[in-house]
Amino acid sequence: MEQAAAEPRRKQATHTPWPEDTPKDKACTVIGGSGFLGQHMVEQLLARGYSVNVFDVRQSFDNAQVKFFLGDLCNRQDLYPALQGVSTVFHCASPPPSSNNKELFYRVNYLGTKNIIDTCREAGVQKLILTSSASVIFEGVDIKNGTEDLPYATKPIDYYTETKILQEQVVLGANDPKRNFLTVAIRPHGIFGPRDPQLVPILIEAARKGKMKFIIGNGQNLVDFTFVENVVHGHILAAERLSQDTALGGQAFHITNDEPIPFWAFLSRILTGLHYEAPKYNIPYWLAYFLALLLSLLVAIISPVVQLQPTFTPMRVALAGTFHYYSCERAKKAIGYRPLVTLDDAVKRTVQSFRHLQKTG
Numbered sequence: 001m002e003q004a005a006a007e008p009r010r011k012q013a014t015h016t017p018w019p020e021d022t023p024k025d026k027a028c029t030v031i032g033g034s035g036f037l038g039q040h041m042v043e044q045l046l047a048r049g050y051s052v053n054v055f056d057v058r059q060s061f062d063n064a065q066v067k068f069f070l071g072d073l074c075n076r077q078d079l080y081p082a083l084q085g086v087s088t089v090f091h092c093a094s095p096p097p098s099s100n101n102k103e104l105f106y107r108v109n110y111l112g113t114k115n116i117i118d119t120c121r122e123a124g125v126q127k128l129i130l131t132s133s134a135s136v137i138f139e140g141v142d143i144k145n146g147t148e149d150l151p152y153a154t155k156p157i158d159y160y161t162e163t164k165i166l167q168e169q170v171v172l173g174a175n176d177p178k179r180n181f182l183t184v185a186i187r188p189h190g191i192f193g194p195r196d197p198q199l200v201p202i203l204i205e206a207a208r209k210g211k212m213k214f215i216i217g218n219g220q221n222l223v224d225f226t227f228v229e230n231v232v233h234g235h236i237l238a239a240e241r242l243s244q245d246t247a248l249g250g251q252a253f254h255i256t257n258d259e260p261i262p263f264w265a266f267l268s269r270i271l272t273g274l275h276y277e278a279p280k281y282n283i284p285y286w287l288a289y290f291l292a293l294l295l296s297l298l299v300a301i302i303s304p305v306v307q308l309q310p311t312f313t314p315m316r317v318a319l320a321g322t323f324h325y326y327s328c329e330r331a332k333k334a335i336g337y338r339p340l341v342t343l344d345d346a347v348k349r350t351v352q353s354f355r356h357l358q359k360t361g
C-alpha cells in the first residue's frame with residue numbers, strides 16, 4: 001500500500017453516470033473508500049440513497065453505482081475532480097498503522113489532510129467528516145469510560161497515532177460556519193467486522209503459529225471493540241445532523257459498540273468461534289511489559305548493524321493489558337447515535353464471514 005500511495009494509478013474506472021436530478025446534499029465522496037471501513041461506508045451510503053464517489057489510490061471492488069477516482073489524496077490535482085459537485089466528504093483514508101513509515105504517516109495523515117481541507121474549500125464542499133481514532137487520547141495507561149473532554153495524548157502510543165492527533169486538530173480547527181464549511185471527527189475504537197484485513201486475519205495467523213497461548217495480566221481489562229456497521233452509522237448520522245445543527249461542527253465524537261468487553265474474552269470468542277484454542281496461561285502485566293521493554297532496548301542497541309521490527313512492543317503490551325474504553329454519551333445526545341448491531345450479533349456475523357479461516361482437522 002505504501003508503494004501504491006507513492007504511485008497512484010491515474011486511470012479512471014468506468015461507471016454509470018449519476019441521474020441528472022441527484023440532490024446535492026446527498027452527493028458525497030468517500031476518501032479511502034476502497035478500504036475496510038470505506039467500503040462498508042459506501043454500501044450504507046448507497047442504501048440510504050446517496051450518490052457516492054470513491055477516491056483512493058486503489059480500486060478494491062466494482063459497483064456500477066459508484067464513481068471511482070484513483071489518485072493520491074496528497075495531490076490536489078488528483079483530488080479536485082472527486083470533490084466537485086458533492087456536499088459531503090468522508091475522509092477515512094490512512095496508511096495502515098503497521099506500515100511503520102513515519103514519513104508516510106506524516107505526509108498522508110497530516111499534510112494530505114490539509115490538502116483535503118483546502119481542496120474541499122476550493123470545490124465548495126460543505127461538510128468534512130473525518131475518521132479519527134479514540135486512541136488520540138490513549139497513553140498506555142487505563143482509560144475507563146473516557147470522554148471527549150480528555151486531553152490529547154502527550155505521549156501517543158505510536159507515530160501513527162501522533163499523526164492522527166495532528167490530523168484531527170487540523171480538521172476540527174478548519175470548522176468555519178461563517179464560510180459554510182463544517183467539520184467533525186468520529187473517533188472509533190477497535191473496528192471489526194466482515195472483510196476486516198487486520199484484526200481477525202492477524203489473530204488467526206498468530207494462533208496458527210502457536211502464539212496465542214498467553215493472557216497478559218489478569219484478563220479482566222475492558223476494551224471497546226466496535227462493529228464496522230455501527231462505525232459507519234455514526235459517520236452518516238454526524239453528517240446528517242450537522243446540516244440541521246451547525247453547532248455540532250468542530251467537535252469530536254466517540255463511536256463505540258457501547259458494550260466494553262474484556263480484551264482477552266473478545267479475542268477468545270473470535271478464536272473459539274473459528275475452532276482455535278483460547279489463550280489460557282496468564283503472564284503478569286509487569287513481566288510482559290518488562291520483557292517487551294528489554295526487547296526494544298536490544299533492538300535499539302543492535303540497530304546500527306541489523307534493523308529489526310519487533311511486534312512484541314511495550315505499547316502492544318499496554319494495548320492488550322490495560323483498560324481502554326470510551327463513553328459515547330456525547331454522540332448519543334448530540335447526534336442520536338445508538339449502536340445498530342449488538343456485540344453478540346457482531347461477533348457471530350464476523351466469525352461467520354471468516355469461516356474460510358476456520359481451523360480444520
Ligand code: NAD
Pocket residue numbers: 001005031032033034035036037038055056057058071072073074091092093094095096108112131132133134164188189190191192197
Ligand atoms: P484501510 O487500510 O482498510 O483503508 C484505508 C484506505 O486508505 C485504503 O483503501 C488505502 O488505499 C487508502 N489510502 C491510503 N493512503 C492513501 C492516499 N495517499 N491517497 C488515497 N487513498 C489512500 O483502513 P481502515 O481500517 O478502513 O481504517 C479507516 C480509517 O479508520 C483510518 O483513518 C484509520 O486511522 C481509522 N481507524 C481505524 C481503526 C481500526 O480498528 N481499523 C480504529 C480507529 C480508527
